[in-house]
Amino acid sequence: MFGRDDKVSEIRLTVAQYMILAIFLVLAYGLWRLQVMESGYYASAAEKNRIRNVPILAPRGKILDREGRTIVENYPSFSALLLRDSSRDLNADADLIAQGLHLDPSEVRTRIRHFSSMPQYQPIFLKEDITQDELAFIDAHRNELPELDTIVAHRRLYPRNGFMAHLIGYVGEVTEDMLNQPQFELYSPGDVVGVSGVERQYNNELMGTNGARRALVNSHGREVGLLGETEAIPGKQLKLTVDIDLQIAAEEALEGKNGAIVAMDPRTGEILAMVSRPSFDPNDFAVRVSRDQWNKLVTDPDKPLMNKAIQAQLAPGSTFKIIMAVAGWQEGIAQSLHVDCTGGAEFFGRRFGCWVKGGHGPVDLEKAIYQSCDVFFYTLAEKLGIDRIAKYASALGLGQKTGIDLPNEVSGVMPSEEWKIRNFKQKWFAGETISVGIGQGAVAITPVQLIRAIAAISMGGRLVVPHVVEPEGLPPSYVETSHVTETKNIPIDPSGWAFITDAMSRVLLPEGTAPSAHVPGIDIAGKTGSAQIVSLSTRAKFKNSEALAQNGWFVGFTPRRNPDIIVCVLFEGGEHGRLAARLATQVLKAYVDKQRRIPNKIVEQPKGDGKVDIGALWTMPEGKNLEGGRFSLKLPKKRSVLATAAPGISSTQYLVTSTGKMQ
């Protein structure tokens, strides 16, 4: 049909062939460049692509009380996350996911959009610490929503209702500020560390060492092989010196009030209980604290985050008279001082009133202590002068940190002439000494300082370091162990401290300042105190104002000789020391009852395997993570005094049945 001339140009066909050859040469060069010239670079890129170091999180150590009962436990907490498998349209599923997890669909979409530029293998965290029904939702939708998955992490489970919150503290993600400090330099961002309390102080012990797993992963982050594994070393258990039974008694005593209670073994400095009120729930911090919640806690005038036992710097009021008595005795003034109290006296041209308007009449040291006569101690202060007062007060640890193994202890103030000049560039006025004599004026101390000082007096001058952790359980190199067992001997004339403590034991007798706090059969020596928050004249203008009420103090120990417990109560707005004394005696009575094995609150041992759900009494968060709250305790005896009540739980709620289940 066509002639030869109609054929396509041979030259052009040949050109086409050479074009194809050129294309192939270019492609072959591309392969050569990647696979031969730069193959080393890409081989290492491929290694990085597929080997991932997956940290194995070390569970934090439990915190136990002195008898080994669990106070802080970990519980498995599930977080919902979204795997970005390209096969699913995440935006289309967002509504169902949001519904199941009780989230806002637009929030879910925002998160998905947010993460769109992140590596594919990084899952999107949707919600932390999901509830049982949300977990059930994810399980039930494994087929419909394969991209939805969970990851388990161990979270801290603290006693609820703020029980012991200040002493234990709480954990949080390490902050940038902390990372800059030398003691945190080995931590990496994202590590969970103790932020306050024991959790912070003993973080190194509790934290453990994370392990690592070198895993082969695919681009979705799924592990497809294992190359090697370093086991995580779990954090060590921490045994506190606190006795839960006593802690409960102290918590109950201060329930609904503001202030602090500290109970200590005066022989060793072991803290048996420590309460600060108002409290906060550290479980709120364990997941993520909302900004509102945090602001509320920080701006609350009652300062719920402050551990008042070690951070409240307040005038000690009349409890300071014990230190005055010691100073006066040692200087040879107090034992021979006799004062006629007419309800007040004039010093340096100004009248100082006694709290008993009618006066105490003739007063010696003994009466001055149990009747808390102000005029006697004004006179003593005048005779001693501020520097001699400060010498003994400082020797007993007032105005200094006690060295307790808790973070952020404050030092308080014990004034002296030198202190005044250093801080105010002013001379000390002799008139100022008079107020100091009754624990007012510039003196500001913390409850733990006071308990330590009074404990030293009760022990004949043996000054201990208060501590909350038993040093025996800690490794020898541990910094905190070195000083908590240190003691100092403050030379006090034996007849002096015996005289003073004898006088203190009459405080709770009918002739004393706190007869209503008397507990029959228990020999308690103590001292009340009520400290003005503002001057009396200002106070008169704002009558009946709760905020301006006086702080009630009481510090007492039992027995009178060789005491084994001392309790200090700060009852903010408590008006009078006798009210504080009643709180203190509740704690002292709980201790004595336990020593004497008088069962006041009892958990019956179940007939079964001898285990009692004890931790659940206060650690089971209402309505969520029920599994996490249960700890069992082996009972050694048929009947034993146990932690049975937590604040806010009525006694019928924690009957233990034979199956060990809670009713």
Place this chain on the structure above:
Amino acid sequence: MSRYVSFRDFDWLLLIFVLMICGLGVMEIQSATAHTKFAGSHIRQIYWVLGGVAAMFVISAVNYQALLDRIHWFYIAGVASLMAVLLLGQKYLGARRWIKMPGGNHFQPSEWVKLILILAVAKYFADLRHRELSWPDFIKAGAIVGIPMLMVLAQPDLGTALTYVPIAVMGVFLGGLQWKQGLVVVLLAAVGIGAVFFTPRVHVLKTYQKQRLTSFLEPDADPQGSGYQVTQSLIAVGSGGLWGGKGSQTHGAFLPVPQTDFIFAAFAEEHGFVGALGVLLLYFIVLMRLTQNAQTAPDRAGTFVVMGVVAVLSFHILVNVGMVVGFMPVTGIPLPLMSYGGSSVLFMFLALGMVMNVRMRRFVN
């Protein structure tokens, strides 16, 4: 006429090389999809290849000249099917490219239109009796390819639309393109591309298409977005080295769609430079064999048909392998004969059927 046609004249050598490439493809699909949700794809690929071979024999038996005489009907049918896609097509990932067929299969008309265009262009240039191309010829040829191309672009499917371009280019070149015309076209194309990319008001390309086209220049700028596929492909190919490796990128699902668009990257990772070069060599042999067949074609139309197939095949290889080694943007163009996919395999074998058709009639006149 048909008694002169014999399967003795069938290009068995070409078929052997083609099947070798298909075999390597099936092997790599099997390796890349093992332990994924696409496992078993290689079996389906074998069926597609067998079906393709059968279709090739069938189409080689039909006289291509008879087909060319009726090409305008095919052309109208092709344009109509593209119209149908735009109106009735299944929307998937934001584009309408498929028509759902009874039985759960999806039909992608843009692949068949490619075949129709090869024939239409061949017919058009075969009927031109002068050696040098005039401007009206030139514009008409452009319109034949341009109309379906714009329709595919509207789906939007930039990759497939681009594969129509080499058909026109090859036709124009062999049809007697003059240097002046070539220069003008190149200039116009340059201006056009510039306008598309740099004029914000022109919405010819979707944003993702622009991203895909530009990300290959700088894959590291956005390693998890558009550049992700490029980067992963480069790592896969590069880590293959000279002799190949275990294929951790492919098997770890780092390499996107390793059984379709990135099958050559998967192959290059597992078999190294030597293996990849071997595959390129096979393709080169096939292409050279095809051009040889074009030279021995009985008429102009036959040459144009075969060279149209050569143009499409070369373009696919250039764009796909070029994408895998980082020379070309990610356009979603499969590697013919190796990539998994029914439409692609069937198109290639039908195109080869046309080539066989031409070859078997080389002694006819």
